[in-house]
Amino acid sequence: MKVRGRVALSGGGVAALVLLAGFALLPLAQQPFVTRIGTGIFILALATISLNLLVGYGGLVSFGHAAYFGAGAYAVAILSHYGTHRGWIAFAAAVGGSALLALILGAASLRVRGVFFIMITLAFAQMLYHLSTAVEKLGGDDGLRVVPNSFGPLFLGERITLYYVSLGLLCAGLVISDRLVASHFGRVLVGIRDNERRMRSLGYNPYHYRLLAFVIAGALAGLAGALEANLDAYASPELLHWSISGDLLVMLVLGGSGSIVGPLFGAVSFQLVQQVLSGFTSHWMLYFGPALVLIVFVSRRGVAGLFAGTRPHHVRGGR
Amino acid sequence: MLRVRGLSKRFGGFVSNADIDLDIEPGEIHAVIGPNGAGKTTLVNVIAGDLRADAGEILLDGHDVTTLPTHRRARAGMGRMFQITSVLPSFTALENVAIAAQARGRSFRFWHRANADRDLNQRAEMSLARVGLSHQASALAGEMGHGEHRQLEIAMALVAEPCLLLLDEPTSGMSGADSVALIDLLRTISETTAILLVEHDMDVVFSLADRITVLASGRRIACGTPPEVRADALVQQVYLGAGATAAPAMAEHA
Ligand SMILES: Nc1ncnc2c1ncn2[C@@H]1O[C@H](COP(=O)(O)OP(=O)(O)OP(=O)(O)O)[C@@H](O)[C@H]1O
Ligand SMILES: [Mg+2]
Numbered sequence: 001m002k003v004r005g006r007v008a009l010s011g012g013g014v015a016a017l018v019l020l021a022g023f024a025l026l027p028l029a030q031q032p033f034v035t036r037i038g039t040g041i042f043i044l045a046l047a048t049i050s051l052n053l054l055v056g057y058g059g060l061v062s063f064g065h066a067a068y069f070g071a072g073a074y075a076v077a078i079l080s081h082y083g084t085h086r087g088w089i090a091f092a093a094a095v096g097g098s099a100l101l102a103l104i105l106g107a108a109s110l111r112v113r114g115v116f117f118i119m120i121t122l123a124f125a126q127m128l129y130h131l132s133t134a135v136e137k138l139g140g141d142d143g144l145r146v147v148p149n150s151f152g153p154l155f156l157g158e159r160i161t162l163y164y165v166s167l168g169l170l171c172a173g174l175v176i177s178d179r180l181v182a183s184h185f186g187r188v189l190v191g192i193r194d195n196e197r198r199m200r201s202l203g204y205n206p207y208h209y210r211l212l213a214f215v216i217a218g219a220l221a222g223l224a225g226a227l228e229a230n231l232d233a234y235a236s237p238e239l240l241h242w243s244i245s246g247d248l249l250v251m252l253v254l255g256g257s258g259s260i261v262g263p264l265f266g267a268v269s270f271q272l273v274q275q276v277l278s279g280f281t282s283h284w285m286l287y288f289g290p291a292l293v294l295i296v297f298v299s300r301r302g303v304a305g306l307f308a309g310t311r312p313h314h315v316r317g318g319r
Numbered sequence: 320m321l322r323v324r325g326l327s328k329r330f331g332g333f334v335s336n337a338d339i340d341l342d343i344e345p346g347e348i349h350a351v352i353g354p355n356g357a358g359k360t361t362l363v364n365v366i367a368g369d370l371r372a373d374a375g376e377i378l379l380d381g382h383d384v385t386t387l388p389t390h391r392r393a394r395a396g397m398g399r400m401f402q403i404t405s406v407l408p409s410f411t412a413l414e415n416v417a418i419a420a421q422a423r424g425r426s427f428r429f430w431h432r433a434n435a436d437r438d439l440n441q442r443a444e445m446s447l448a449r450v451g452l453s454h455q456a457s458a459l460a461g462e463m464g465h466g467e468h469r470q471l472e473i474a475m476a477l478v479a480e481p482c483l484l485l486l487d488e489p490t491s492g493m494s495g496a497d498s499v500a501l502i503d504l505l506r507t508i509s510e511t512t513a514i515l516l517v518e519h520d521m522d523v524v525f526s527l528a529d530r531i532t533v534l535a536s537g538r539r540i541a542c543g544t545p546p547e548v549r550a551d552a553l554v555q556q557v558y559l560g561a562g563a564t565a566a567p568a569m570a571e572h573a
Contacts, residue, residue: 184421184428184436191407191418198405201367202475203393203422212427 011307016174016261019268023167027160035163036231041271042166043227048251048263049173050220055249056258057181058213059193060110063118064125065248067105068098068218070240072225074132077144077235087151094226095219102218106211122242129240143236146229156230166227170264173220178260180216189213254292256304265303320345320513321366321483326375328358328365335361337537339375341515343483348505348514350524353534354557359517360402362534363485366515367399368392379483393422398481402488402517404468408461412452412471415460416443419475446478447471451500465492473501477508484514490523502527525549533557 009017023042027035047069054060072094079090109120133141148157156162180186192199192206199206229235238244247270255266273291277284299305323341327334335358343349351359364370366377368389377385384392393399407415417439424439433439447453450470455463460471469489476484489505490498502523505514509527518524524531524545531548533541541551548554 179430179432182432182434183430184426184433186429187410187414187418187433188421188426190409194407194409195405197369198401198407199418200389201369201393201399201401201405202419203390203479204426205388205390209426 012256012259012261012265012304015307016264019264020167020171024164027163032159035159037271037275039159039163039166039227039231041267042163042170043224043231044248044251044270045264045267046166046170046173046227047221047224048248048255048267049170049177050217050224051248051252052257052260052263053177053180053213053217053220055252056262057186057190057193058210060210060213061118061249062109062121062214062217063242063245063249064105064109064121064123065217065221066240066242066244067125067128068102068221069225069228069244069248070128070132070235070237071098071101072222073146073229073232073235073239074138074144074225075222076149076226076229077146078138080146080149080229081144085147085149087149087154087156090149091223091226094222094229096222098222098225099215099219102214102221103211106214106218110207110210110214122245125240125245126242129237129242132237132240139236141237143234143238146233146235148230148233149226156227157233162227162230166231169223169227173223174260174264176220181260185209185212250292252302253296254302256299256302259301259304262302262304269303320347320380321515322378323366324376324378326362326365326377327373328361328370329373334537336365339534339537339539341532341539341542343513343515344529345482345513346509346511347529348509348516348527350516350518350528350531351534352518352521352524352531356536357534358537359534360487361537363399363402363487363515363517367397367485393479396482398476398479398484398512400469400472400476400484400486400489402491404465404472406460406463406468406471406475408459410460411457412447412460412463412467412474413440413443413456415471416446416474416478419443420446420478423479442478443474446474449477449504450474451497466494466497469493470497470501473504481512484508484512486514487517488519489516490518490520498523 023038026038051065054062075094075097076090079093084090105124109117109124112120132138138144148155154161154165156165188204189209192204192209196206225239228239251266251270252263254269255264256262273288274284277287295302321343323339326336326339328336339362351362353359361370365372368387372385376383379395384395407418410418420439420442444456447456450473452467452470452474455467463471469492473489490501493501505527516528528545530542530544532539533548533554535557540557541548541554
C-alpha cells in the first residue's frame, strides 16, 4: 500500500496486464473477425478511459461524451475528404479539435450542476448530432467516407496494424490516466469531487480544474474517435448519437468507475455480453439491463472491484 | 488584519447577522461567543466567502474582499476550520495536509506522482506533528475519529501559513487532553497569526481570548476584553436568562 515512486499493482492491475498480454497474442489465431472486434474494444475502452476521468475522478456525469468521440472521427473524415491522409496531421486535428470543442462546451456546461449538468451535456451532443445529419458538406445522414491514415510505413487500413496501434494507444491511455490521477492535478480533481467546499476554502477554484479535466478527456475521446474512423473507414452521425454516450457510461459503470483499469474491463465485458446475448436475441439490451444492475449490486466498483484484493477502501486507489 | 463593518446576512426573512462590526488585530485571538443560533457560524461563513453578505464590508489586511469568492480569500491568507468536520475522506491524513499545502504552489502538474513530492510531504508532516497527529499520517481520513478530524483540519489550515485563521468550535468532540494541547497550540500560533475563535467552552474562551465579541439573535451585544465582557450586564442577562450551559462557566469566571 505504501507507494513511493514505484508502482504497486493491485489485483485489478495484474488482471488487466494479463488481459492486455492475451490481446497482444490474439492475432496469432488469424481470425479477421476477432481482430476487428478486438480493435473495436480497444477504441471503446480508450473512450471510456477518457469518460472515467470526468465521471470517476471528477464526479462529473457527462452524458454527452459521444460529441468528442464523433468530433475526432469527423476531423479525420473531413481531412480525408479534402485529400489529407497523413496520420500525424489527421490525429493531431482529431485530438486538438475535440479538445477545443470540450473547452467550449465544458466552459458552458460546468456553469450548472447535478441533473442540469447531465441534461446540458446531453443537449450539446445531440445538437452536434443533428447538425451532422443536416450539413450537406458532412455527408448528411450518410456521413463521410474515410481513406485510412498512414504514419510513415504504418498503414491503418491494414487490419493488424490498426489492431496493434489501437492496443498501443489503449495502453498509453491507461498509463496516462494512471499518472494523471496520481499527479498534483489529479488529486486536486479528486479532492474537489470528494469535498468541493473544503477545496474552495483551501484556495482552489474548482471550475479551472474541472474545465481542464474536460479538455483532457475530450482530447482522449477525440483520439479514440480518430481510430474509430479508421476502423470503419467512415464517419457517420451515428458516432455522435446519444446512444454512444450511454454505451460509454454503461461500460464505465460495468467495469468500475473511478478505477484506472475499470474502463478496460467494462469495454471487454460489454462487447462479450453483446456478442453472446445478441446471438440469442435481438432484444439483448432487455436482458443486459438487469444483468448490469446485478453486477453493480454484487460489486459496487464493477468488474474491477472483483479484483480489488488488498485495497477495499475507495474508488480512488484501484489501478 | 480583519475589519468587518455593518455586516448583514438574511435567510429569506430571517436575519442571521445584523449590522455586525468586528476588528481583529495581527496576533490577536478574538473569540466570538453567543447562544446556539446566535449567528456565529453564519458570520464565519460570510467572512470566509461561503456566504455572500447582504450588506456591509469585509477588509482583509486593508483590501476589500467583500465580493471575492472563497478561493481568492483563501489565497489572500484566510485559513479555515469548519464546525462540521470537513476533510477529504478518500485521502490519507498526510495527503489531506499535502493537498492543503499544494494550494499555495503549482497544481497544474500532470505527470509526477504527487505522493512522491518530498517538499509537500515534509511540510505536511511538520504540520501534522504540530497538532499531534503524526502517528495517524497514513490513516485514511474517512476512517479517523472525530477528535482526530478536528486536529487534521487544523493541520490543513496551518500548513498554508494563513494570516487569519477562522476556527469554528475547534475543541468540540475532542478529549480533555487533546483540547488542552490544542489550546497550547493556538497560543503559539497566535504569535504569528490572527485567530477568530468561535467556541462554546467558556474555559477555553476566557483563557485564550484577547478580546471577545458576543452575539445574540444575530446582533452584536458586546465586545471587549474578557473582564469587560464578563462584567457586562446585557451579556449576563443573555447567558443567565437563556439558561445556557455556558452560564455556570461564565459565573465561575465572574
Ligand atoms: N443556510 C441557511 N438557511 C436558512 N437559515 C439558516 C442557514 N444557516 C443558518 N441559518 C439560521 O441562522 C441562525 C444562525 O445560525 P448559525 O449557524 O450561524 O448559528 P451559530 O451561532 O453558529 O449556532 P451554533 O452555536 O448552534 O453553532 C439559525 O437560526 C439558523 O437556523
Ligand atoms: Mg455554529
